[in-house]
Amino acid sequence: MATTRQAHTVWEGNLIEGKGVVTFDSSGIGEFDVSWPSRVEKANGKTSPEELIAAAHSSCFSMALAHGLAAAGTPSTQLTTTADVTLQPGTGITGIHLTVQGVVPGIDEADFIKAAEGAKANCPVSQALTGTTITLSASLA
Numbered sequence: 001m002a003t004t005r006q007a008h009t010v011w012e013g014n015l016i017e018g019k020g021v022v023t024f025d026s027s028g029i030g031e032f033d034v035s036w037p038s039r040v041e042k043a044n045g046k047t048s049p050e051e052l053i054a055a056a057h058s059s060c061f062s063m064a065l066a067h068g069l070a071a072a073g074t075p076s077t078q079l080t081t082t083a084d085v086t087l088q089p090g091t092g093i094t095g096i097h098l099t100v101q102g103v104v105p106g107i108d109e110a111d112f113i114k115a116a117e118g119a120k121a122n123c124p125v126s127q128a129l130t131g132t133t134i135t136l137s138a139s140l141a
Helices: 036-040 049-071 109-122 124-128
Strands: 007-012 019-024 030-034 078-088 092-103 134-140
Touching (some): 049 078, 049 092, 049 124, 109 124, 109 134
Parallel strands (some): 092 134
Antiparallel strands (some): 007 019, 019 030, 078 092
Protein backbone atom coordinates (compact mmCIF):
# COMPACT_ATOMS: atom_id res chain seq x y z
CA MET A 1 0.00 0.00 0.00
CA ALA A 2 1.38 3.42 -0.95
CA THR A 3 1.98 6.01 1.74
CA THR A 4 1.87 9.76 1.26
CA ARG A 5 3.30 12.23 3.77
CA GLN A 6 2.71 15.97 3.73
CA ALA A 7 4.46 19.15 4.75
CA HIS A 8 3.75 22.70 3.71
CA THR A 9 5.57 26.03 3.70
CA VAL A 10 4.20 29.54 3.99
CA TRP A 11 6.67 32.09 2.57
CA GLU A 12 6.39 35.87 3.01
CA GLY A 13 8.41 38.41 1.05
CA ASN A 14 11.16 38.12 -1.53
CA LEU A 15 13.97 35.57 -1.50
CA ILE A 16 16.67 37.65 0.19
CA GLU A 17 14.65 39.47 2.84
CA GLY A 18 11.70 37.10 3.15
CA LYS A 19 11.10 34.26 5.55
CA GLY A 20 9.02 31.14 5.78
CA VAL A 21 7.70 28.47 8.07
CA VAL A 22 7.77 24.76 7.18
CA THR A 23 5.06 22.71 8.89
CA PHE A 24 5.22 18.91 9.16
CA ASP A 25 1.57 18.08 8.60
CA SER A 26 1.62 14.28 8.63
CA SER A 27 3.57 13.81 11.84
CA GLY A 28 2.53 16.99 13.59
CA ILE A 29 6.07 17.35 14.98
CA GLY A 30 6.10 21.09 14.54
CA GLU A 31 6.85 24.17 12.57
CA PHE A 32 10.35 25.24 11.57
CA ASP A 33 11.55 28.64 10.35
CA VAL A 34 13.43 28.99 7.06
CA SER A 35 15.14 31.95 5.37
CA TRP A 36 17.67 32.58 2.63
CA PRO A 37 20.39 33.80 5.04
CA SER A 38 19.93 30.71 7.22
CA ARG A 39 20.19 28.58 4.08
CA VAL A 40 23.43 30.01 2.68
CA GLU A 41 25.13 31.46 5.77
CA LYS A 42 24.74 30.38 9.40
CA ALA A 43 21.66 28.40 10.37
CA ASN A 44 20.87 30.66 13.34
CA GLY A 45 18.25 28.28 14.70
CA LYS A 46 16.47 27.85 11.37
CA THR A 47 16.38 24.86 9.03
CA SER A 48 16.85 24.66 5.26
CA PRO A 49 15.76 22.44 2.40
CA GLU A 50 19.25 20.93 2.44
CA GLU A 51 19.01 20.03 6.13
CA LEU A 52 15.60 18.47 5.51
CA ILE A 53 17.05 16.44 2.63
CA ALA A 54 19.94 15.38 4.90
CA ALA A 55 17.48 14.20 7.55
CA ALA A 56 15.43 12.28 5.00
CA HIS A 57 18.47 10.71 3.37
CA SER A 58 20.28 9.69 6.57
CA SER A 59 17.17 8.04 8.00
CA CYS A 60 16.17 6.29 4.77
CA PHE A 61 19.71 5.02 4.19
CA SER A 62 19.93 3.72 7.77
CA MET A 63 16.66 1.83 7.38
CA ALA A 64 17.75 0.33 4.06
CA LEU A 65 21.11 -0.73 5.49
CA ALA A 66 19.51 -2.24 8.61
CA HIS A 67 17.13 -4.20 6.39
CA GLY A 68 19.90 -5.45 4.10
CA LEU A 69 22.12 -6.51 6.98
CA ALA A 70 19.29 -8.38 8.70
CA ALA A 71 18.30 -10.10 5.45
CA ALA A 72 21.92 -11.26 5.09
CA GLY A 73 21.84 -12.80 8.57
CA THR A 74 24.01 -10.13 10.22
CA PRO A 75 21.61 -7.70 11.90
CA SER A 76 23.10 -4.45 13.14
CA THR A 77 23.15 -3.39 16.77
CA GLN A 78 23.57 0.27 15.87
CA LEU A 79 24.02 2.39 12.75
CA THR A 80 24.99 6.06 12.97
CA THR A 81 24.57 7.88 9.66
CA THR A 82 25.36 11.48 8.78
CA ALA A 83 24.31 13.06 5.50
CA ASP A 84 26.16 16.19 4.37
CA VAL A 85 24.21 18.03 1.67
CA THR A 86 26.20 20.76 -0.10
CA LEU A 87 24.48 23.76 -1.67
CA GLN A 88 26.37 26.08 -4.00
CA PRO A 89 24.28 29.26 -4.45
CA GLY A 90 23.70 29.89 -8.14
CA THR A 91 24.42 26.24 -8.97
CA GLY A 92 22.25 24.19 -6.61
CA ILE A 93 22.90 21.05 -4.61
CA THR A 94 26.29 19.81 -5.74
CA GLY A 95 26.51 16.60 -3.75
CA ILE A 96 25.56 14.49 -0.79
CA HIS A 97 28.06 12.58 1.30
CA LEU A 98 26.81 9.78 3.55
CA THR A 99 28.99 8.65 6.45
CA VAL A 100 27.94 5.54 8.34
CA GLN A 101 29.52 3.79 11.29
CA GLY A 102 28.03 0.47 12.32
CA VAL A 103 28.08 -1.99 15.13
CA VAL A 104 27.36 -5.26 13.36
CA PRO A 105 28.38 -8.52 15.05
CA GLY A 106 29.61 -11.24 12.71
CA ILE A 107 30.52 -9.10 9.70
CA ASP A 108 33.87 -7.87 8.39
CA GLU A 109 34.62 -4.37 7.11
CA ALA A 110 34.53 -5.36 3.41
CA ASP A 111 31.07 -6.94 3.72
CA PHE A 112 29.80 -3.97 5.72
CA ILE A 113 31.00 -1.56 3.01
CA LYS A 114 29.36 -3.73 0.34
CA ALA A 115 26.07 -3.69 2.27
CA ALA A 116 26.33 0.08 2.72
CA GLU A 117 26.91 0.58 -1.01
CA GLY A 118 23.80 -1.51 -1.70
CA ALA A 119 21.75 0.59 0.72
CA LYS A 120 23.05 3.79 -0.89
CA ALA A 121 21.96 2.58 -4.32
CA ASN A 122 18.59 1.20 -3.24
CA CYS A 123 17.12 3.42 -0.54
CA PRO A 124 14.12 5.33 -1.95
CA VAL A 125 15.60 8.74 -1.11
CA SER A 126 18.85 7.91 -2.95
CA GLN A 127 16.77 6.82 -5.91
CA ALA A 128 14.79 10.07 -5.81
CA LEU A 129 18.05 12.04 -5.80
CA THR A 130 19.72 10.31 -8.75
CA GLY A 131 20.52 13.65 -10.38
CA THR A 132 22.92 14.39 -7.52
CA THR A 133 26.33 12.88 -6.86
CA ILE A 134 26.07 10.72 -3.73
CA THR A 135 29.27 9.50 -2.07
CA LEU A 136 29.75 7.18 0.88
CA SER A 137 32.18 6.46 3.70
CA ALA A 138 31.40 3.33 5.73
CA SER A 139 33.20 1.71 8.64
CA LEU A 140 32.59 -0.59 11.55
CA ALA A 141 32.82 0.85 15.04
